[in-house]
Amino acid sequence: xxxxxxxxxxxxxxxxxxxxxxxxxxxxxxxxxxxxxxxxxxxxxxxxxxxxxxxxxxxxxxxxxx
Amino acid sequence: xxxxxxxxxxxxxxxxxxxxxxxxxxxxxxxxxxxxxxxxxxxxxxxxxxxxxxxxxxxxxxxxxxxxxxxxxxxxxxxxxxxxxxxxxxxxxxxxxxxxxxxxxxxxxxxxxxxxxxxxxxxxxxxxxxxxxxxxxxxxxxxxxxxxxxxxxxxxxxxxxxxxxxxxxxxxxxxxxxxxxxxxxxxxxxxxxxxxxxxxxxxxxxxxxxxxxxxxxxxxxxxxxxxxxxxxxxxxxxxxxxxxxxxxxxxxxxxxxxxxxxxxxxxxxxxxxxxxxxxxxxxxxxxxxxxxxxxxxxxxxxxxxxxxxxxxxxx
Numbered sequence: 001x002x003x004x005x006x007x008x009x010x011x012x013x014x015x016x017x018x019x020x021x022x023x024x025x026x027x028x029x030x031x032x033x034x035x036x037x038x039x040x041x042x043x044x045x046x047x048x049x050x051x052x053x054x055x056x057x058x059x060x061x062x063x064x065x066x
Numbered sequence: 067x068x069x070x071x072x073x074x075x076x077x078x079x080x081x082x083x084x085x086x087x088x089x090x091x092x093x094x095x096x097x098x099x100x101x102x103x104x105x106x107x108x109x110x111x112x113x114x115x116x117x118x119x120x121x122x123x124x125x126x127x128x129x130x131x132x133x134x135x136x137x138x139x140x141x142x143x144x145x146x147x148x149x150x151x152x153x154x155x156x157x158x159x160x161x162x163x164x165x166x167x168x169x170x171x172x173x174x175x176x177x178x179x180x181x182x183x184x185x186x187x188x189x190x191x192x193x194x195x196x197x198x199x200x201x202x203x204x205x206x207x208x209x210x211x212x213x214x215x216x217x218x219x220x221x222x223x224x225x226x227x228x229x230x231x232x233x234x235x236x237x238x239x240x241x242x243x244x245x246x247x248x249x250x251x252x253x254x255x256x257x258x259x260x261x262x263x264x265x266x267x268x269x270x271x272x273x274x275x276x277x278x279x280x281x282x283x284x285x286x287x288x289x290x291x292x293x294x295x296x297x298x299x300x301x302x303x304x305x306x307x308x309x310x311x312x313x314x315x316x317x318x319x320x321x322x323x324x325x326x327x328x329x330x331x332x333x334x335x336x337x338x339x340x341x342x343x344x345x346x347x348x349x350x351x352x353x354x355x356x357x358x359x360x361x362x363x364x365x366x367x368x369x370x371x372x373x374x375x376x377x378x379x380x381x
Contacts, residue, residue, distance in 0.1 A: 007287050032304040035273050042077045042277050044067045044086065058285060060273040061226070061300050062123055 001049055003027075004056045016051040023049060024057075033061050078274050081311035089278045096275050099266040100132045107249045109261035114217035116140040117258075119207045120163075120171065122156030124276045124283045125222030127163050129264050131281060133220060134167060140220070143210045145203055146175035148183020149195075149290055156284045163281060172214070174206060181366030184290065190365040195290035198361070205348060205358040211258035218253075223262040226269035229314040230299040232321055245333025248326065254337065256349040268314070269300070 001016045003023075014023065020036045020043055035042060037056040038049050049055055067076035069088035076086035080095075087095060104110050110133075118130040120142040133140040144160040147153045157173070164171035177183045187202065188195040211219045228247070235243045253259040264272065276283050291297065306313045340349040343356035350356035355363070 006285060030301075030304050030308055032270060032307045033301065035270065035277065037277060042089075042274060044076050045079055046067050058273065058277075059287075060124075060270045061297060061304075062125070062269070062287060 001051050002054045004054065006057070006059050014055075016053070017048050019045070020047050020049065021045045023055070027057065029057065034059055077278070078271075080268075080271065082268075082307075082315055084311070092271075093275065093278060096128075096267060096271060097132055097135060100129075100263045101136055103249065103263050103266045104136075104261075107261070109250050109263060110138060110218055110220070114139070115215065117172075117207070117211045117214065117216040117219050118142045119203070119219060119221045120144045120160045121222070122159035122284045123222070124281075125224055125227075125264060125269070125272050127159070127222075127281050127283050128272045128275045128279075129220055129222040130163070130169075131167070131275075131279060133263065134169065141169065141214075141216075142171040143207060144171060144173050145206055146173065146177065147199060147202070148175075148177040149185065149288060152284075152286065152289055153183075155286075159282060159284050163283075172210060174210070176202060176206075180362050182362065182368060186368050187361055187365045188290075190368060191361055194294075196294050196296075199290070201357055202361070205356070208256070208258055208348065209346075212256075216258060218259045218261055220261050220263055222264055222272070224264040224267050224269050224272055225314055225318060226300055226303070227296075228262070228265055229303055229318045230296045232318055233299045233303060234295060241329050241332055242336055244326070245329035245331070246337075247321075249322070254349070256340075256342065256347065265318070 001014050003012050003014045005012065018026075024031050024034070024036065031045070035058045037043070037058055038047065038053050043049070067079060067086040068074065069076045069091050070085040071091040072088060074088045077089050078092055079086045110116060116133060116138050118126065118133065118140050120126045120130060122144065130140055130142055142160060142164055144157055146157055160171055182190070184195050184199045184202070187198040191198055207219050232247060235247060249262045249265045251257070251260040275281075303314050336351070340351055341353060342348070343350045343352070343359055344354045345359040346356060348356050348358070352360070
């Protein structure tokens, strides 16, 4: 599967199938700081992502002072 | 995972609620939590005109969207900050959202109207960009609200923002800041009322809200935000939250319930001693000219500073 990462934008290949929870763990990310979007759809932790899917790992932390 | 409400397939888990939600019931949760914050803290009365401080990011667009869905009369205000392509792109997201909902977006360009951009202002003032940006935005949001006859300014500050600011203020025991860290700042002479309707919702929820409502927002981080202390505080708090869900909520709402009042007298004393800027009339702790007018004097018309982005790897 293709995994798109942000800040900076980059793309990696990752073997599937794998659950969202396992993918986040293997990428060493904090689930509180990201959303996982598979083929344009928000997916929960227990969803399985397959080899033919494109996954975006979207960071949610933003902001300087306002 | 199943939705707590309807038992249909869930799209998101919210661990501090120990619950999962489908799209429909998650969006309802966001509206309900916002309505509860507005009611609990007397933020906005029926019929009042709201000016939403919009950046083109997820929080401000979600805030605007929820207020509109709740029936409030909300117009947007976006500031062109002159941070290269990032500012132009951010403003475009705000414009597209306003067009999609058929609502009014007010705009002002900092470089065009006041003669400086954030990189130049930061260099001239010898302050970090986020400090100059925040000061400039607060001044212009206040001015726009007062000039436009709005009753209240709404900002997209969420639970993560407030917990991170509280964390920073507590680390350094900045008691004056602690005294005025509230979800509502009442109107005072020269200041409109300011409210934070999203304080009951986390940053991850606001991003999910935008994804589920197909609200297109700028995902890229501001090129000048790298090294910002609050980003580090958010990461630290999320490291705690992942093993102890609800920590950020308890930290912030516990502060409001049990500690905030202790710091208010100092903040109120400081507010009472403010002067009117001799240039624009805005309240200021300076003896004559406010920080914004002083910056316009010093930075206005300067040759713009070229931005050299410092990229932070976050995912």
